[in-house]
Amino acid sequence: MFAALKRLNIYQKEMYPIISRLLLGYLVFGEIYFIILLNHGIIDVKFGIQELVCGFTVFSFLFWLRIADDFKDYELDCRLFKERPLPSGRVTKKDLGIFITILIAITLVLNFIYMNNFLFCVLLYTYGSFMAVWFFQKHKIAKSLPLALVTHNPVQIFINLYIVSFTVIKYQLPFFDLTNMLALLTLYFPALIWEVSRKIKAPEEETEYVTYSKLFGYKKAVNFVFIVTWIDIFTNFALVWNLNKWSVLALLLNVLWCSWKFVEFKKNPTKYKIVTKVEMYTYIQESLMILTIILYIIMHR
Structure with missing residues (x-):
């Protein structure tokens, strides 16, 4: 035992x-x-x-x-x-x-x-x-x-x-309202982004392990992640808009930074692993969401 x-x-x-x-x-x-x-x-x-x-x-x-x-x-x-x-x-x-x-x-x-x-x-x-x-x-x-x-x-x-x-x-x-529907998606998109990005590699780094970059090319795979990332951030905008407008600005800056990293990766896929930037984006995003909640509770006590 x-x-x-x-x-x-x-x-x-x-x-x-x-x-x-x-x-x-x-x-x-x-x-x-x-x-x-x-x-x-x-x-x-x-x-x-x-x-x-x-x-x-x-x-x-x-x-x-x-x-x-x-x-x-x-x-x-x-x-x-x-x-x-x-x-x-x-x-x-x-x-x-x-x-x-x-x-x-x-x-x-x-x-x-x-x-x-x-x-x-x-x-x-x-x-x-x-x-x-x-x-x-x-x-x-x-x-x-x-x-x-x-x-x-x-x-x-x-x-x-x-x-x-x-x-x-x-x-x-109420079970069916906009907030609850958005809450259903709020952590789904980050999971989707991460799952795809961790299987995107530069052409010279590919092995027998099947990746999205091998199937569709690394640029198309990154484009997909880019689109989903922006869909994800709009769900977050909607969820924090009534809680703290400054959080929307912070979330926007975060997604703009991540978008720039996507552009850099497409130009030079050996510069870094794209999943590391996606993980950083997600950590910052979720931290901002938690911080928004904490600040709202403190200010309305």
Whole structure:
């Protein structure tokens, strides 16, 4: 047992650092939760165990997806990423299988006992389960990077829906309104941007690993990311407009900086990895969203 725990500790350090990912889970939850409440004029937040369970569920679900991806890509990783914990044998499939079964069970029990949106939790894990088995179409999806993107990337919307449903049910808000619809998308586009950009490489850096730049050319792939980035920023503009107009300006400056990096990459794709600039853009963007929430709460107390 101690040996298995030691192997799991190696895995979490290299593939899913628990502390930082737990913080990420609560940041994802907090951003959507407070954006909805503040846009509906609710300042008196009733924070309790439900909020703790909601943030933990985001963390737990993303942990499961990380492990499911390692299972799905095991054969490829054994060829291209032999140093990773699972392909290298430093952790076993049995270790991860037992761990994730326990984690999922704990998450579902907590949701059943404490949450008001258990059906949405079941919906989230149902979609995740279909992802884990390639929607029973592995022979088609595994061979097509665009098809994998279309079927798998919407999982962020299901995570958002889980958070939105909890929030609107608890505070008796209308389910279908513009704020909630935008909240469903607010973290979906960054996930889409990151997923595509991490598979864009300069021509001389391509390997047997399939990338969007190999399929469509790096310029067309960057153009797609550019367009989605601007769609993403307009959803953020709409969500913070009533909270702090200065945040809109800060978000605009951030997206202009990122857009310039796209232009530079198209001119010289060996200058840097485009995903590093996308990650910086996302960190700044989400930090500005969180800062907007904090400032609004402070100013209206």
